[in-house]
Amino acid sequence: MEETLEIFDAHAHLNEFEDLPSAIERARAAGVIGIVAVGMDMASNLRTLEIAGQYPGYVFPALGYHPWNILESMIDENLAFFETHIDRCIAIGEVGLDYKIKVRKPLQQHVLREVARLAARSGKPLILHSRLSHERVFSIVKETGVRRAVFHWYSGPLDLLGNIVTEGYLVSATPAAATSPAHQAAIRNAPLENILLETDCPVPYGAVASEPRDVTRTLSEVARIKNLRVDVVARQTTMNARAFFKLLKQASDEGLR
Numbered sequence: 001m002e003e004t005l006e007i008f009d010a011h012a013h014l015n016e017f018e019d020l021p022s023a024i025e026r027a028r029a030a031g032v033i034g035i036v037a038v039g040m041d042m043a044s045n046l047r048t049l050e051i052a053g054q055y056p057g058y059v060f061p062a063l064g065y066h067p068w069n070i071l072e073s074m075i076d077e078n079l080a081f082f083e084t085h086i087d088r089c090i091a092i093g094e095v096g097l098d099y100k101i102k103v104r105k106p107l108q109q110h111v112l113r114e115v116a117r118l119a120a121r122s123g124k125p126l127i128l129h130s131r132l133s134h135e136r137v138f139s140i141v142k143e144t145g146v147r148r149a150v151f152h153w154y155s156g157p158l159d160l161l162g163n164i165v166t167e168g169y170l171v172s173a174t175p176a177a178a179t180s181p182a183h184q185a186a187i188r189n190a191p192l193e194n195i196l197l198e199t200d201c202p203v204p205y206g207a208v209a210s211e212p213r214d215v216t217r218t219l220s221e222v223a224r225i226k227n228l229r230v231d232v233v234a235r236q237t238t239m240n241a242r243a244f245f246k247l248l249k250q251a252s253d254e255g256l257r
């Protein structure tokens, strides 16, 4: 019996697409029932809100301030933007720490701490970027009392993964699960109940830019790594996404009509 899979892309940069309507159409055809669109700065946040308005019940907006985009002179303005637009998003992200880049670490930590406090206060989940900074991201998020957080594309240490899971936080898988040993190890060790599927599109895996439908690639890699049936992985991770982002089933179903 052929079952239609319902899958959810928990992390996409839809503001970067030139022909978004076509990508959305292909995503729907592939069984993608919802997409979380993340922002990185004020311009992409505004565009993300606009896109979500065009696809109600299908594209869900998250407001972010990515470490790559942090400019000291713009921090206050970006934080103020969060305060005034928090009611319009389902999550805060993409935010986090990236210790591979030149933006000063204290500045990055200041921004993450402020948005984490806002997440704790508003009850919104956090979508976290962490590169060479996994422990620090975890400690800031935990200390500020954030209850829901997803460590996007987690490829960090496995002992910290244990703490992430114990804390009830999630990790998300990307199509890099096909090739990245560190990412594969994280997916193998994380319980399925703590995993979301995503694409981080339009990040290319191989030569071609990805798009939301490529969450099907993430699905098959997670199923392969965990030695589970794809329908089992699809059902559980979509359930995880609905609970994590507090999306009612009905809202997603309406989005399909």
Ligand SMILES: [Zn+2]
Pocket: 011, 013, 038, 094, 200
């Ligand atoms: Zn991203």
